[in-house]
Amino acid sequence: MNKQIIFKKRPIGFPDETTWNLESNPIPELKEGEVLVQQHYISLDPAMRGWMNEGKSYIPPVGIDEVMRAGSIGKVIKANNHPTFKVGDSLTGWGGVQQYVATDGTGWFKVDTSIAPMPLFISTLGMPGMTAYFGIQEVGKIKEGDIVLVSGAAGAVGSVVGQISKIKGCTVIGIAGGKDKCDYLVNELGFDAAIDYKSEDIHKALKEKCPKGIDVFFDNVGGEILDAALSKLRMHARIVICGAISQYNNKVRVKGPSNYLSLLVNRATMQGMVVMDYAKDYGKAAQEMGMWIAQGKLKSKEDIFTGIENFQDTYARLFSGEKKGKLVLKVLEE
Numbered sequence: 001m002n003k004q005i006i007f008k009k010r011p012i013g014f015p016d017e018t019t020w021n022l023e024s025n026p027i028p029e030l031k032e033g034e035v036l037v038q039q040h041y042i043s044l045d046p047a048m049r050g051w052m053n054e055g056k057s058y059i060p061p062v063g064i065d066e067v068m069r070a071g072s073i074g075k076v077i078k079a080n081n082h083p084t085f086k087v088g089d090s091l092t093g094w095g096g097v098q099q100y101v102a103t104d105g106t107g108w109f110k111v112d113t114s115i116a117p118m119p120l121f122i123s124t125l126g127m128p129g130m131t132a133y134f135g136i137q138e139v140g141k142i143k144e145g146d147i148v149l150v151s152g153a154a155g156a157v158g159s160v161v162g163q164i165s166k167i168k169g170c171t172v173i174g175i176a177g178g179k180d181k182c183d184y185l186v187n188e189l190g191f192d193a194a195i196d197y198k199s200e201d202i203h204k205a206l207k208e209k210c211p212k213g214i215d216v217f218f219d220n221v222g223g224e225i226l227d228a229a230l231s232k233l234r235m236h237a238r239i240v241i242c243g244a245i246s247q248y249n250n251k252v253r254v255k256g257p258s259n260y261l262s263l264l265v266n267r268a269t270m271q272g273m274v275v276m277d278y279a280k281d282y283g284k285a286a287q288e289m290g291m292w293i294a295q296g297k298l299k300s301k302e303d304i305f306t307g308i309e310n311f312q313d314t315y316a317r318l319f320s321g322e323k324k325g326k327l328v329l330k331v332l333e334e
Helices: 047-051 118-122 127-139 156-167 179-188 202-209 223-230 261-265 275-294 308-320
Strands: 002-007 020-025 034-044 072-080 090-093 100-103 109-111 147-151 171-176 193-196 214-219 233-241 269-272 302-306 326-330
Touching (some): 047 308, 127 214, 127 275, 147 223, 233 261, 302 308
Parallel strands (some): 214 233, 302 326
Antiparallel strands (some): 034 326, 090 109
């Protein structure tokens, strides 16, 4: 049987126990040209909250009674005349929160797990890493000497953004919640400074730790932190809008930043980015980041929890802050 997390109800605010059902359904039979992937790990990402909402977005919402959308990685255990993939191949794609998935291979990629362990391919060498790589370089247009501010800096995307910025010769300040995460940013990842938004006044801390202002702000949080960062822009600054986790579970309309005129005064830009726009270049990015990992310049941290039955509790860690690095759910039963 195939254990699946089925999306049952669009949440208002934070998803509760009525949002999903855990179901066991028969493992799908293969059609001609399909493979059966036994999934090992599921990627849990803040973007999942947006995918549950009805309305226009960069991707259609998850349908009611569908398997909950998620990135994943697993192994081919059965193949029915597939032109590319064979039994034993490790594949990553959009498998959803389930233990098995039958696919014709569209949108799936073969990875070499002798180079790196599976979770890395849905972490730094997967969508979060690609988001960081293209977001900070293509949209943020970082250059040596820039002062870079990163919100959600201890998360899967932010931690990689900061490290890439350091590799490229920037000064990097991270914003995270709690002393432990801030120490991690500075002592383990090499950030120049960190701001604890839970215990520090964000405006005062920015004045102290970014006295010359900021050239690039990579935002994963939105809300008050975005508004504060707008007040510290340097001339021709770039703001990368990657996410707004502080706003995802709002029950009221999101409020826009009040300091937006700083964009005008400083001739700055604020641009949204969606990683799928850069899909054709994922291979090049993975190769370069893999080299940085091998050289010890780029560290990857995965926080792995086990059991598809624990999906909802694990998902909640995205918003409670009870995780560091990339949140991963192991769904393979051994």
